[in-house]
Amino acid sequence: xxxxxxxxRFIGYFKTGHREIEKVxxxxxxxxxYLVEIDALSxxxxxxxxxxxxxxxxxxxxCSNWNDKDKVSAVQLKLALKKNGIMSGKLYDSINRQIxxxxxxxxxxxxxxxxxxxxxRLSTTSESKHVNDARYAELLYTYRNYLLHEFREPxxxxxxxxxxxxxTPYYHGLDDLGVREDSWELVFPLEFIQGLCEACIxxxxxYLIANNLNPYDSFEYGTMWRRYR
Numbered sequence: 001x002x003x004x005x006x007x008x009r010f011i012g013y014f015k016t017g018h019r020e021i022e023k024v025x026x027x028x029x030x031x032x033x034y035l036v037e038i039d040a041l042s043x044x045x046x047x048x049x050x051x052x053x054x055x056x057x058x059x060x061x062x063c064s065n066w067n068d069k070d071k072v073s074a075v076q077l078k079l080a081l082k083k084n085g086i087m088s089g090k091l092y093d094s095i096n097r098q099i100x101x102x103x104x105x106x107x108x109x110x111x112x113x114x115x116x117x118x119x120x121r122l123s124t125t126s127e128s129k130h131v132n133d134a135r136y137a138e139l140l141y142t143y144r145n146y147l148l149h150e151f152r153e154p155x156x157x158x159x160x161x162x163x164x165x166x167x168t169p170y171y172h173g174l175d176d177l178g179v180r181e182d183s184w185e186l187v188f189p190l191e192f193i194q195g196l197c198e199a200c201i202x203x204x205x206x207y208l209i210a211n212n213l214n215p216y217d218s219f220e221y222g223t224m225w226r227r228y229r
Contacts, residue, residue, distance in 0.1 A: 003214050010215040011205045014041065018197060027160070027190050028147070034197040035144040041204045047218035053141050060137045063203030064196055068110035068168065069137040072119040074098050075171060075184045077134035081127065091122040091131070099184065107164045108171040108184070110136070136169065143188055157185040166191035
């Protein structure tokens with residue numbers, strides 16, 4: 001069997017798994033399984049990268065072809081700045097104006113958020129980390145952690161109620177649901193996560209071929225379960 005045969009077999013396994021996930025009824029379970037699949041794919045691409053977050057985010061940056069991965073959530077960034085006592089300055093004032101421009105009943109999209117480059121240009125040294133933490137690719141990993149470790153989604157979003165294009169992330173206001181609370185909730189909808197996972201499978205295949213990598217070399221096989229170093 002050639003290296004390309006191994007790639008085809010590996011990718012075929014995940015394509016089959018992806019189709020099986022589509023049959024799952026509960027939305028939360030589907031999201032968990034798609035994100036687990038992305039985690040496994042990242043190991044095939046970057047087995048030597050230490051730290052799960054670093055590896056998965058690097059994989060998304062490299063193989064997902066996600067156009068909005070470098071967008072920065074104005075809402076999450078504002079919350080982080082406020083928590084750290086930063087409620088003035090170029091960056092805070094800019095994102096605050098941005099959020100305040102979103103009208104009642106609207107569905108803000110990634111196009112309504114700043115890019116990483118734009119946000120970093122406005123930030124000070126102490127604000128820079130908060131900007132990076134609010135980048136969509138980083139937020140997706142945080143979102144993944146809530147689903148996998150707490151069996152719930154973060155925030156108070158109501159994806160099943162809001163009527164919006166589900167192929168990209170979006171925001172909705174809690175007042176849209178009749179909740180008397182001034183808040184914008186970030187949503188990573190199911191269809192977006194499903195599409196991202198599909199793109200990651202295609203991206204990994206191209207990455208393995210371009211770099212002549214055998215994905216099976218990234219995993220340990222055998223009877224022993226526990227790894228000892």
